[in-house]
Amino acid sequence: MTIQVKFFASLKEQLQLADTEIEHAQTVEDVWNTVTDKADRPDNIIVAVNLEYAQFDSPVNTGDEVAFFPPVTGG
Amino acid sequence: MTIQVKFFASLKEQLQLADTEIEHAQTVEDVWNTVTDKADRPDNIIVAVNLEYAQFDSPVNTGDEVAFFPPVTGG
């Protein structure tokens, strides 16, 4: 079991990171630091864990899907 | 020139009066008293003069169209 990590829209282009997976993380912040090599976080970045909005201090477990994206602009 | 008088919907049925015309009136109240032979006015009766909502003390002139009707229920 791993943690799936996804990026969307402008954030994905800015970071130039592909979707990936990692082995271990305690929190969303750990995930961010691992996959971006501790890049600065844009102010308005949004995070979801298992399809629900979460915070950077939200816990993460193996098997989870963690997504990072900019403010939504649909509708 | 006369004053045209119209009734609509439930009010027309209650009063059993046809649309009519009268010669003289100073106010809407005069019109009502003339055409209904001073019948009691239902509480919620509405009046229009020349297609605009008016009051019983609104002035009336020859050539005007005066209408009496119950609360509107369209839409």
Added chain:
Amino acid sequence: MPSYIIEKPLDPWQAISEHQEKMQLDTQFGATATFVGTMRDFNDNSDVSAMTLEHYPAMTQHYLDKLIAEASEKWDLLDVLIIHRVGDILPSQAIMLIACWSAHRKASLDACSWLIEELKHRAPFWKKETRPDGDRWVAENTDGF
């Protein structure tokens, strides 16, 4: 920004679609809010098998046009369409439609809600329902709940 009073059955979605196709503004509007009123087969806990809508033709047309003019002053609207039926109506048939087109969503949504309330309270239409115990004039419009 037309309003129509009609006696024949109305397909509201087709009417909106046809009106929109004729608009010269099809790349300017970003938002369309609509409201369609449809006849139910019950009201106030009674079955209703048919309805007749009476109106005051000259005043009704005047009021629909006036409501559209007032809405256009209050909000930035690119177009408005109101169609209201009169005469005999059966359950599941559309009674009326309001459609508002604007660049941004708030104008069309707010204008549409405002127009239906104003129409209900100011446009001279009267509903008479056919119920199991006879015909009955609808006494008053509700608050919409």
Added chain:
Amino acid sequence: MPSYIIEKPLDPWQAISEHQEKMQLDTQFGATATFVGTMRDFNDNSDVSAMTLEHYPAMTQHYLDKLIAEASEKWDLLDVLIIHRVGDILPSQAIMLIACWSAHRKASLDACSWLIEELKHRAPFWKKETRPDGDRWVAENTDGF
């Protein structure tokens, strides 16, 4: 009360009409409120010639369904339909539609307005516009003005 995410062009009025025809409730609803979002050929004072809508498929579907469930708890709704396009979109094409059916008008009007605001702020879609000076991600949703 379905929601659909689609890639092909959408005729919103036909989609609402077809959904309504399949409803088994056609003599129970008295009110239908709809909102349709359409692509304009300008935004923030710039020409826009095309748009691409990216989304997060699993989460988007989850959120549209969640919004419908929440709306159904808040208001007495007989049916709700949401359709949202993704992928490449051209000016004058519909981007999304919301339709709410209820017995009385207030539920459908309030639910429709609430759903469009919630969708704009919570459903994971992202717009990228094609402008004369290149492609540009839309930074943030507006308040609808």
